[in-house]
Amino acid sequence: MSTAPGTDWRPTPAPSIVRRHDPVRGDDLLLRPERVGVLTGSAGVVVELCDGTRTVGDIVGELAGRFPAALVATEVPAFLERLREEGWLR
Amino acid sequence: MSARPWALLAELTHACPLHCGYCSNPLELTSRTSELSTEQWAEVMRQAGELGVVHTHLSGGEPLLRRDLEGIVAAADAAGIYTQLVTSGVGLDRARLDVLAGAGLKSVQLSVQHAEPRASDRIAGRRSFEEKGRAAAVVRDVGLPLGLNVVLHRDNLDALDDIVELGLSWGVERIELANVQFYGWGLLNRAALMPTREQLAGAREAVRRWRERLPAGPELVWVVPDHFDGVAKPCMGGWGSVSLTVTPDGTVLPCPAAAALPDLDPPNVRDHSLGWIWGRSEAFRRYRGTDWMAEPCRSCSRRDEDFGGCRCQAYALTGDATRTDPACRLSPDHGLIRALTEDKGGERPKIRHRVPGRAKGAAGRV
Ligand code: SF4
Numbered sequence: 278m279s280t281a282p283g284t285d286w287r288p289t290p291a292p293s294i295v296r297r298h299d300p301v302r303g304d305d306l307l308l309r310p311e312r313v314g315v316l317t318g319s320a321g322v323v324v325e326l327c328d329g330t331r332t333v334g335d336i337v338g339e340l341a342g343r344f345p346a347a348l349v350a351t352e353v354p355a356f357l358e359r360l361r362e363e364g365w366l367r
Numbered sequence: 368m369s370a371r372p373w374a375l376l377a378e379l380t381h382a383c384p385l386h387c388g389y390c391s392n393p394l395e396l397t398s399r400t401s402e403l404s405t406e407q408w409a410e411v412m413r414q415a416g417e418l419g420v421v422h423t424h425l426s427g428g429e430p431l432l433r434r435d436l437e438g439i440v441a442a443a444d445a446a447g448i449y450t451q452l453v454t455s456g457v458g459l460d461r462a463r464l465d466v467l468a469g470a471g472l473k474s475v476q477l478s479v480q481h482a483e484p485r486a487s488d489r490i491a492g493r494r495s496f497e498e499k500g501r502a503a504a505v506v507r508d509v510g511l512p513l514g515l516n517v518v519l520h521r522d523n524l525d526a527l528d529d530i531v532e533l534g535l536s537w538g539v540e541r542i543e544l545a546n547v548q549f550y551g552w553g554l555l556n557r558a559a560l561m562p563t564r565e566q567l568a569g570a571r572e573a574v575r576r577w578r579e580r581l582p583a584g585p586e587l588v589w590v591v592p593d594h595f596d597g598v599a600k601p602c603m604g605g606w607g608s609v610s611l612t613v614t615p616d617g618t619v620l621p622c623p624a625a626a627a628l629p630d631l632d633p634p635n636v637r638d639h640s641l642g643w644i645w646g647r648s649e650a651f652r653r654y655r656g657t658d659w660m661a662e663p664c665r666s667c668s669r670r671d672e673d674f675g676g677c678r679c680q681a682y683a684l685t686g687d688a689t690r691t692d693p694a695c696r697l698s699p700d701h702g703l704i705r706a707l708t709e710d711k712g713g714e715r716p717k718i719r720h721r722v723p724g725r726a727k728g729a730a731g732r733v
Contacts, residue, residue: 293474293512295449301371301419308449310474310512310541313373313421 284337288357288366289329296324307365314365319344323353327366333357371419372645374610375448376426376623379408379439381615381723383428384457386492387480388718389518389560390552392428393626396723397615405435407636409442411613414641416446420611424476426453428615431463437470444471451476453516456502457495464509475506476514476543481522482529490522492720503537514541519570519592520560521715527573531587540585544574546592550624552721554683559718563710567595594708597696599676606654606678611645619644621651624679628688654678654688661689663697 305321307314480490664675676692693700
């Protein structure tokens, strides 16, 4: 396993993972074999920015305009790190 | 309307080149001529997507025996459904997989019966191990995620370490170690398949060791042996709660084993929409939630976690599908399970391989 990558990694969905909107439930979803990740609330907005070009720092910067900046700075990196540990992002 | 289903098990055909005696397909296998057409399956996928299904397992029997499989995959993919092929590997060559992946196939789950080629072939009732190894390589070459599924029973539990090593050498991302469940042919062969408590303890310990050794995967999924643990399994995540099964002839069931419930009168996609079947049919409402429960489940704190266990098992063992699953140690019928798991020594019956046509002398209730 790699070490914790901090805020300069460029998150992107891991191979074989599909991100899609679920019109039935109104949430964005991450799909992989045997698993569904439901991105409730603003989680969908965060993951949408994970396209492999933006660093975690970039993502925090973009979201800071839209959500309370202090909250974004602490919660978004932790959230992305958790998704990485669970194998959704890399 | 009740919560929407997440997953669809599509049993595309009961035909299969393998003859595994643990198979959970019903004893009365559907003939090829009664199967749904390509268009009917495409319509099932369209309706499933609309209903909220996001995953489908394309299973059987052996789904590769449907020559129109790519059309069914494409329909599921167009409906936004993540597709997984559940296969024996027999018939999965590069050309076929390229076509399937082109149609939108997202992942493959390969079954294997044992880590040792001859033992695997013996359990499968056919030479197939080598072909499985080639299929695994093809899936890896194409770049789809590959899972291994092994049904565990008396004849392979002792090989657990070798099975994990096989998975590692085949490059799988996930190994499902599914302790045998007793439905269909598996129920018919229960006495022959039943493991011993010692075997299970050894296998459990092996899984623990491997998880420690392989923190980065492959993921090891241990499907609990409910006959031995004294706890009821949360069957299908609750009746009519997260998943539905469509059988080869279009019958829709809350669980693949529910075909064995004699008075269920399950609906069929030829007569009704999936939405109506899920939300309104009597078959899907019958054991949904907790209102149908009798004691001890009714007043039990675990009733929302395990939903009283498996209705099909309650029926198979007691003749009454509304009773608490005898696998639960709180069930008044738990003695039935204990009697089944006792190792009485002596000679074991031979496994009867799965064959088309009803097994002679096989009773619906055992
Ligand atoms: S009594 Fe029923 S609800 Fe309680 S643990 Fe047993 S099966 Fe589950």
